[in-house]
Amino acid sequence: MSDNQKIKSSHFQREAYVYIRQSTAAQVEYNRESTDRQYKLKDRAVSLGWPKNKVKIIDEDLAQSGTDSSKRNGFTKMASDVALGKVGLILSIEVSRVARNNSDWYRLLDLCSVTDTLIGDADGLYHPGLFNDRLLLGMKGTMAEAELHVIRARLEGGIRNKAARGELRRGLPVGYIWGQQDGEVLKHPDQAVTGAINTVFEKFIQLGSARQVWLWFQSKKLLFPLQSSTLSEIKWIAASYHAIHSVLTNPTYAGAYSYGKTRQECFLDENGQVKKRVKRLPQSKWAVFIHDHHEGFINWETYEMIQDRISKNTRPVSHKDSGAIREGAALLQGIATCGRCGRRLRVYYQGKNSTPGYYCAASNIVKGRAEYCMRIGGRKIDEAVSEAFLDAITPAAIEAAVLAENNIEAEHDAGLKQWRLQIERLQYEADRAERRFRSVEPENRLVARTLENQWESCLNKLQEAKNEFNRRKSQRPGCLNSEQRAHIGTLSKDIKLVWQAPTTTARDKKELLQTLLQEVNIKVDRTSKKVHLIIRWQTEAVSEINIDLLNRSVPAIRTKQETIDLVGRLAVHYSDAVIAGILNRQGRRTARGHRFTANRVGNLRRHWKIPKFDGSSIQSDCGELVTIKKAADILGIAQSTVHRWLADGFIAGEQITPGAPWQIRMTDEIRSRFKEKAPSGYVTMKEAKSILGVSRQTVMQYIKTGKLSAVHVSRGKQKGLYIKVQNNQLELF
Numbered sequence: 001m002s003d004n005q006k007i008k009s010s011h012f013q014r015e016a017y018v019y020i021r022q023s024t025a026a027q028v029e030y031n032r033e034s035t036d037r038q039y040k041l042k043d044r045a046v047s048l049g050w051p052k053n054k055v056k057i058i059d060e061d062l063a064q065s066g067t068d069s070s071k072r073n074g075f076t077k078m079a080s081d082v083a084l085g086k087v088g089l090i091l092s093i094e095v096s097r098v099a100r101n102n103s104d105w106y107r108l109l110d111l112c113s114v115t116d117t118l119i120g121d122a123d124g125l126y127h128p129g130l131f132n133d134r135l136l137l138g139m140k141g142t143m144a145e146a147e148l149h150v151i152r153a154r155l156e157g158g159i160r161n162k163a164a165r166g167e168l169r170r171g172l173p174v175g176y177i178w179g180q181q182d183g184e185v186l187k188h189p190d191q192a193v194t195g196a197i198n199t200v201f202e203k204f205i206q207l208g209s210a211r212q213v214w215l216w217f218q219s220k221k222l223l224f225p226l227q228s229s230t231l232s233e234i235k236w237i238a239a240s241y242h243a244i245h246s247v248l249t250n251p252t253y254a255g256a257y258s259y260g261k262t263r264q265e266c267f268l269d270e271n272g273q274v275k276k277r278v279k280r281l282p283q284s285k286w287a288v289f290i291h292d293h294h295e296g297f298i299n300w301e302t303y304e305m306i307q308d309r310i311s312k313n314t315r316p317v318s319h320k321d322s323g324a325i326r327e328g329a330a331l332l333q334g335i336a337t338c339g340r341c342g343r344r345l346r347v348y349y350q351g352k353n354s355t356p357g358y359y360c361a362a363s364n365i366v367k368g369r370a371e372y373c374m375r376i377g378g379r380k381i382d383e384a385v386s387e388a389f390l391d392a393i394t395p396a397a398i399e400a401a402v403l404a405e406n407n408i409e410a411e412h413d414a415g416l417k418q419w420r421l422q423i424e425r426l427q428y429e430a431d432r433a434e435r436r437f438r439s440v441e442p443e444n445r446l447v448a449r450t451l452e453n454q455w456e457s458c459l460n461k462l463q464e465a466k467n468e469f470n471r472r473k474s475q476r477p478g479c480l481n482s483e484q485r486a487h488i489g490t491l492s493k494d495i496k497l498v499w500q501a502p503t504t505t506a507r508d509k510k511e512l513l514q515t516l517l518q519e520v521n522i523k524v525d526r527t528s529k530k531v532h533l534i535i536r537w538q539t540e541a542v543s544e545i546n547i548d549l550l551n552r553s554v555p556a557i558r559t560k561q562e563t564i565d566l567v568g569r570l571a572v573h574y575s576d577a578v579i580a581g582i583l584n585r586q587g588r589r590t591a592r593g594h595r596f597t598a599n600r601v602g603n604l605r606r607h608w609k610i611p612k613f614d615g616s617s618i619q620s621d622c623g624e625l626v627t628i629k630k631a632a633d634i635l636g637i638a639q640s641t642v643h644r645w646l647a648d649g650f651i652a653g654e655q656i657t658p659g660a661p662w663q664i665r666m667t668d669e670i671r672s673r674f675k676e677k678a679p680s681g682y683v684t685m686k687e688a689k690s691i692l693g694v695s696r697q698t699v700m701q702y703i704k705t706g707k708l709s710a711v712h713v714s715r716g717k718q719k720g721l722y723i724k725v726q727n728n729q730l731e732l733f
Helices: 025-030 032-039 041-047 073-083 102-115 131-164 191-207 210-220 241-249 300-312 379-439 445-474 482-493 495-499 506-516 561-570 576-585 598-607 628-635 639-648 668-672 685-692 696-705 727-732
Strands: 015-019 055-058 087-091 118-121 124-126 176-178 185-187 223-226 235-238 257-259 262-268 274-280 288-290 336-338 346-350 355-359 375-377 517-525 530-537 542-548 624-627 663-666 682-684 709-713 720-724
Touching: 015 041, 015 073, 025 032, 032 041, 041 055, 041 087, 055 073, 073 087, 073 102, 087 102, 102 118, 102 131, 124 131, 131 288, 191 210, 191 223, 191 241, 191 300, 191 379, 210 241, 223 241, 241 300, 355 379, 375 379, 379 445, 379 495, 379 506, 379 517, 379 530, 379 542, 506 517, 561 576, 561 598, 576 598, 624 628, 628 639, 628 663, 628 668, 639 696, 663 668, 682 685, 685 696, 685 720
Parallel strands: 015 055, 015 087, 087 118, 336 517
Antiparallel strands: 118 124, 176 185, 223 235, 257 288, 262 274, 346 355, 355 375, 517 530, 530 542, 624 663, 682 720, 709 720
C-alpha cells in the first residue's frame, strides 16, 4: 500500500504533529543541520495535504535525552493528544528522535493503532494498525534502543580500558594537577597548597579527629585551598569540616588511582516515578584501584590507619568498636569487655558524684530473655589499669616530656609556616595587581579605576595577613629554662603526679590508654569476691590483675524523722500532690536529695504506713476547718477578700506548718460578722477613723484585739467594713 493510500480524509480533519528533539544542549547549539532538517518536516506535512494551520511543531524536548519520558513534556503532551484523537500524523526525522526505549515507543504505537494515527519518518509513512507497518516500526524502535546501548557500551569500554591503565583524566582533588604524559599526576607547584594538605595529615595524627583538625584551622584562622573544574585558579577560603574530611578520606593523597567508587541505581520515589541515585561502593568493589600510581602526601599504611581511626570516631553500636572518645570519667570506655560472654561493656554513672561503672547488655539481647552477666563499679578497676599503664610508660617518661616540649613548638611553627606562605601568595597577588594597573593607559580611567580598586584590596589583605602573622609570632611559647627542664625531669620520674593532676582530663587519659591498650577483659567472681582483669596491649602482650571486692557497710538511707512526722500531720488534711508542694516550699528534700513529687510522697507515706488523705471525711459544718476557697463560698465573698481579712486579723486562720494552705474554722461568730446590710450604730471605716482620730491600721488592731466590733457588708453599693463606735469607747480612746 502506497503512502497516499494510507492517508484518509479523516486524517486531514486532525492535526499533524512534527516532533523535534536533540539529546543535549551541545547538539542543539552545534548540530544545526540536524535541527534544521527536523524543522523542515513541516513542509513535508504540507506537501502531504495538511494545511499549514493544522501542522503543529513539538520542540519542547530539545536538549532532553530520549531514554526516559518522565522529563519530556513534549512527548507526554503528544501521547495525550493521540489518545484523545486529536492527531492524524506524527512526523519525525527518525524513530530514535521519538523514543530511545521500547516501553515509550510501543505505548505510543498502541495508542496510534487504536486512534488511527499515522507515523512518518524519512523513509515513508506507516500505519501501526497494519501488521507489516507495525512490524517494521517495532524493528526500528528496537534498533534505536540497541544503537544507544552499543554507543554507551563502546564509550564505557573505552573509558574503563583507559582507567585500567590509570590514564583516564578525571577531576583531581586539591593539591594535585595533571602532567603532560598519559596518566601523570603531579603535586601542585604552589607550596602554600601542598603545605595546607600536609598540615591536615600532620594535625590528624596528633589530634586523632577530623573535627579537631577543622577546629585547629579555625582557631589559627588559616585559609584552605579550593579547586574545581569550573575555577581556573586556586581559591582560598575558610576551612570547612567537609573539606578537611574529604582530604583525610581520599585515597588519591596516598598515591592510589581509583575509578568506579560509586554506582548509579534506579528506584521508585513516593510518587511512583523512576529516579536515580548514586551509591558508594566498598573498596573491594571498586572497578579500578592502582597502588603507588603517583607520589602521595602519605603512604598507604598511614591512610589505612586514618580510615580506621575515623571509622571509630562515630556513635558506638552493638558488637562494634567503642566509637569516639567521650568526656566521661570511665577510663575503659570502648575497650572493656565481659569475661563471661565477650561483649563490649557499656558505661553507667550513678550517685551525686557520677561514679562510673561497667555493665554487660547481654540481658537485653540474648535469646530474648534476661540472662545476667555482670554489673560492677569502675573506680577500683580504673585505678588498677591506670597503675599498670603508668608502670609500663614510666621508663619512657623523660623522652615523652622532651617530645611534648618539641611538639608545642612544632605546633606553633606549623601555624606560622602557613601564615608565611599566605603572605607570599598575597604579596604576589598585590604585585600582579600593581603591574596590571601600571600597564593600563592613564587616560582610560574606566579601566584604571577598577584596577586601582583591585590593587588597593590586595594591599589591604596583605597588610591584614602581616599584622596577624606578627601577632601570632609574638605569642610564640618561650623556651624552657634550666630550672623548668629540671622540674619536668622530676615530674617525669613520678609520672603519677602528672596523671592525677587536675589539668589532665579524663579524655586525655582515655586517649593515652587506648594508644597502648587493645582490650581489658573483666570477669567478676561473686563467690570468691574477686575481679579478674586480663589486659591485652597493642603489642599483643597480655597482663593479668586480680582485685578484691570489698564489702563496705553502706549507711542506711532514710528520710529525716521531722519530715516523716510532718507528712503524717499533713496527710490528714491534704493529698500527696499538695503535701509535695508544701515540703518543697519549706526546702525539704528526699533521702537522696531530690525534690518531692506526689509519687515520692506516696512512697514515703506507704513505707511508714501513714493513712491516705480521705476528702469525704472533711465536713463543712460550723466549727470545722475549711479551706480559703470553701470559706469564700460559705461567706459569699471573693477569695482575695478572705486573704485580706486573714492578713488584717478580721477573721482567724490556721496553718499546720509554714507553707501549708491556710484553713479557717467556720463558726457562728465568724458567720455573724458578714451581713447583707449594715446594722444600726455601725459606721464605715472612713467615719470610724474620723471619729476616733486614728489610722486604719490602728482601727484594725482594735478589731483584732476585740476592743471594737465590726461586720462586713457583702452586698449593695456600700460594701465593705463597718465598725461600731460607742460613746464609752470614745472616752476610752
